[in-house]
Amino acid sequence: MEAVQRLVGLRREGRSGEAHALLVEAAYWPAARFPLLAAELQRAGLGADWATLLWEAASLPADRLVGAADALVAAGRTADGEQILRQGVARPAGEIGEAVLALAAEGRRREISALLDAYVRVRTPEEAARSVAADPQQLVPLLLEAAQGASDECHWDLVHALRVAGFSA
Template identity: 80%
Template sequence: MAEEDRAPVVVPPAAVPDLPSAPAAKGRAPRGARFAGAAEVPKAGSREPAEPLDAAARRETAETVATLVRLRSEGRTGEAHGVLVELAHWPADRFPLLAAEFQHAGLGADWATLLWEAASLPADRLVAAADALVAAGRGADGEQILRQGVARPAGEIGAAVLGLVAEGRRREVTALLDAYVRVRAPEEAARSAEPGPGILVPLLLAAARGVSDERHWDLVHALRVAGFSA
């Protein structure tokens, strides 16, 4: 993986260009089992409503973690992993509660696996999970899930951002690209502009400028080498 900067990932955005309307995506859809659906975003108005962390939600979380503990104690590794995969798709506002229950149960390794599985979520849900963790005081976990999430291929990042742009999801675009330009080498970031240079190049440059002048100019150079106007 490329060199990582150590500044926090989930930060208030610097000035970011207004999101333009995205054209129809060209080329092949993102491929790969781990990132299946990574570039897909729900249609406008189709977001799942936030689920309040009421007593029923807390009870369900505690019972699920207890099941995981039992499966681990019985050596049923495959079934335990299946539970983690299912938990990775729970609503974003459940992640802080899951973190607390995993910590209480001493399931540190399973929590790391859960974050790894969640890093393959579609971009909007990935950012929502990271935001929920940061808001609950678990900034390191929020940073980790974003860093792992942007490890997917450059073309998939570009396609995911175009999908978010089409939905006008400014917050998600900013958070995803902020993490991306911090974690990935400028040459890799430049390749992510291929699905839609007219939209992606200005957004990538704005994100890089928010990191540092050096990162911005490195990306300008990489984009020019890749044949994109910057």
Template identity: 50%
Template sequence: MALADAGRTDDRDRLLRQGAARPVADLAGACAALRAVRRDAETHALLGAFLGRRTPEDAAALAAADPAALVPELRAAARALSPARERDLLHALRVAGLV
């Protein structure tokens, strides 16, 4: 994102946190677009914000859009937040049949 390239990572992170409130389908598209241009830090920040605001079941619904890519990314983001967040995510992913 241009903000990160300009050294404005706080602004970038604020926008990504706001994006976490979007519908799951929108977030799946945003993650795919960020991955396509190799914006791993932005993807991680977006997923971290998403996991901090949404339910584990929402995260499982997001992961279902592209399990091969999103399950590992969501797990990494959850792990960065807390062991409890990762545990809750793993449970939701198992219930959804994604792990």
């Protein structure tokens, strides 16, 4: 893969800023390229660059984030797919809520499920409760469904956090 060869050359020449710029650019490539890129980076001894690329990709818009995670899981890189989702849900609660609403408007139920599943597993119930502010009527049921899928304890903790935050659960 040409990009990996360029990256090897940049690393060899000590041009880390340009190498990082290439990784940022690669984060926006089509999701289907991620598994091949991962394999090529590992083969070239650039595992740290793969970790950087995953970190950069975590800031992708929610639909692209889930697409990248799906491509990695489908290629047998489940840990990488889970990692990118965990990192991706570290964004502010309001952004998560807006992202879910945008996905819902497009009928992208599976992406909503993947995003919220990671979200309720990584964030505190109080943080998760804050994500429903944009449209509680639509977001509360989706969030509760994700929490129930995670565990009974997660579900009950979220119900309590929603009630404390003033949202009926």
